[in-house]
Amino acid sequence: MPDNQTGETVRVDTLLESALESVDDAETAVLGVASEIGFNEDDLHRIGMAVREAMVNAVVHGNRYNARKKVKLQVLSGEDRLVVVIHDEGEGFDMSEVPDPLSDENLLRHSGRGLLLIKEFMDEAEVHKVQPRGTEVRMVKHLAKTS
């Protein structure tokens, strides 16, 4: 029974601790649903990587390991797609202020490639501030016809 107007069913809706262990937990939860939908091994790898990057951003940069703050993970499944929403309780950030990791002057920066990988590995990725606080990353992966 779909839970929303786009025909998706909520499969996971949980709060995770602001700890690196939660990165593994989120990946496991998402890949469980993605496997059931029927994504192939390469797509599972891409989805897992995108989820890990989003979770690291939430735990490290968003919640800054603050034990009083949680990361909300939602996983929804549709007939031919997976939707993952990761929401932290940090201060949020302005996407326009994120340096382009592909510009020559930034290539040797130590960090700043997470969002690039998320956008590369998922079919859709939106990042926005949430009121009263926090950042939400919404990622979608479509099941390829040949998968």
Next chain:
Amino acid sequence: MSVKLSTRQVGDVTVIDASGRITLGEGASNFRDSIRDLAAKGNKKLLLNLGDVSYIDSSGIGELVSGFTTVTNSGGVLKLVGLNKRVKDLLQITKLYTVFEVFDDEALALRSFA
């Protein structure tokens, strides 16, 4: 499993054999410390063998870049060999193929230091 590193000397080239995962946390910090240590000890020709590295995340990529910068700033050279397809893809996506010298074959990589 986080990354495991061992080194061997082939002529004047120090080969670093890495295995496991280079990800945020222990894996990335082990990697960073090892490269810094080798550079501080005066190793100038370093070949990083990633043949048994199964997974690298953006933090791991950051450590590769830091390692490259550390070695270069100390007057040395760090090259890569044995990348699997997924790691190669990551270097393509992040445009780091334009930074690193990458080889498929160790013998060719070793000769390139001559």
